[in-house]
Amino acid sequence: MVVHHVPKIVKWLFPKLTWNRSRQDHYIYLTFDDGPVPGVTDFVLDELGKHHVKATFFCVGDNVRKHPDLAKRIVEEGHQIGNHTYNHLNGSKTEDARYFDNIAKCSDTIYEVTKIRPSLFRPPYGRIKGKQATFLSKDFEVVMWDVLSGDFDQNQPPKTCLLKTKRHTQNGAIILFHDQQKTAAVIREVLPAYLRFIQESGFQAALL
DSSP states (O other), X not given: OOOOBOOHHHHHHOTTSBOBOOSSSSEEEEEEESOOOTTTHHHHHHHHHHTTOOOEEEEOHHHHHHOHHHHHHHHHTTOEEEEOOSSOOOGXXXXXXXXXXXXXXXXXXXXXXXXXXXXXXXXXXXXXXXXHHHHHTTTOXXXXXXXXXXXTOTTSOHHHHHHHHHXXXXXXXXXXXXXXXXXXXXXXXXXXXXXXXXXXXXXXEOOO
């Protein structure tokens, strides 16, 4: 079962992590994890372009290496790029030195391809040790999310994904989708409708 909205107690317990932006402003923050992946990331970019919406892509370094043109396109079209480790590592299950080296390798790869050195980091699976977060906070803003679309859940119909993501969208929300092969079919159905929803609701999509 997907928990679509992060409870306040979780945010209170982990105050060093970024869960949302100001609730005072009518902005939301769209984010996409795990790309770039051909056939998915390019679709997302096309849809964002149609609606004149900007987003932040937390990229896996090995995918940037394999698909440099897509990584370059993210930056060239005015979107933001963040670090999501080189091999999509679970921080809570990874020895610290290996985890930090993997993150550094991701940043180096992103820089080699895009000439942008990311200042944002999102831990894969949302799993990270407290001391890892503290260490990384010296060089990155560690960004979690406020609204989890659940686009990866094979047991959740796309209509439910859309409905619950819309329901929890509010000022300052950081919304998490995925541009990976597993979510390709759902993204194709959900993203265009969600982009229409945020514009009809008067939200502005901003970069983190």
